[in-house]
Amino acid sequence: MEHPTSLLSLFALAAGMAATGLFSGVLAGLLGVGGGIVIVPVLFNILPIFGVPEAVQMKIAVATSLATIIPTSIISARKHFAKGTMDMALLRSLAPAMFVGALAGTVLAVVLKGPVLSGIFAAVALLVAINMGFAGLEWRLRQSMPPGLARIGIGAGIGGFSAVMGIGGGTLGVPVLSMFGANIRGAVSTSSAFGLIIAVPATIGLVLAGLGVEGRPPYSLGWVSLIGFVLIAPASIVATPWGVALAHSISPLLLKRVFAVFLALTSARMAYSLLG
Template structure:
């Protein structure tokens, strides 16, 4: 018989994963991101309670986050596409370089220490949050999107950063598009599409990279991908994502930016605290 304390711990973990799935879906739909900024910190705390070693915990969070993002991003993208706001030519230009970047990033993440990934997470998420919160959309590189070469480079950066942070790349691609005068709702909708093809190669890469460390990982882990985390969070986040997408089209551009910025800075501050305390 399991003790009452054990059952309470299990209930807490399940509740945290369920809440995380709901938040992930809402944020993915509203902001065109896969929700990795929510998934990673929640899983980080959950896996910490499960006793996962610090040397592999961040890698496990990122790999699992990428897996959870896949169904969520698909439903979020479909909801935005129904509104007619997606820029399909941008998705075509970014597909190959983004996949290339995430394969390279996954390989790097499997070799570096967990704290390195936390620092990368803070820098990327914090920079995106600050830019959105300041609302400096008057900053423009140009009024039209750049040529094929520079777009290829941006796609590579999106994939590389996404694989090392555990996000779909939506937040990064949104800001790239805004720098070239793309309206916020079109940028968010197009960025939602990035999450369809970025996470899959990342999941495969993290599964392979974590295979030698199975003894240090929780049960039912495929390398650095937790099946338990995926099963608990992915269905509910995918179910909720379309509601967030519909809600986003009722908000002004500035409201979306503020929500996005505050959300990302709160997440980044949590990891800054953890790095300093550790």
């Protein structure tokens, strides 16, 4: 495919990035996710058009997504906190292990090959979709989050897998908190803060790891595409409060089903791209 060099093509790219930002922002507020579950697949499919080598496409998509999650997560978490539904005690108990897990996940995101990262993304997204789509609203593994080493493992797992996938912690945090007794709105609200704990160390690590590496697109800082960040982040910030308002006004069961359908579609698209 030829490189799109016309102004019309560049405008189309900018419009697509801005639309991605709006969509990811709504999801960040609505579902407690950082928007990466949208941004990663979009960038993964756009980057080849601009001649970015296949070997680095997923790394750039993951890193750029994590960078955009930082401002979006701040806005989303502040809005949810203001509504009084965020479980601060639970958040504080999970944060240290989640941070360490994010560091470990960042190392894996650097050393793993692009197709492996794609496969992890598609598989985990599908598992989460199945859980959210078929588990009833009142289904619980237990009525509260387990203490001790189990809680540490849960926090580290959320942080690690999220960093590898380039997503906010809500994609995994919402179903996990739901399984351990949280109502869906409380899970969405508390998980909205996970993105910041995960994305800050992961973004820094991927910036440092990608410095000087060949094959990156122009105007990249490490593995982070600054063009993608500049186009996506502002639109996402604008749209996040819209999602927060929706999260507190629609049916919890509908909220869970919407989340499941979107994740299933995302997983299918990523798997198709991988197999193709």
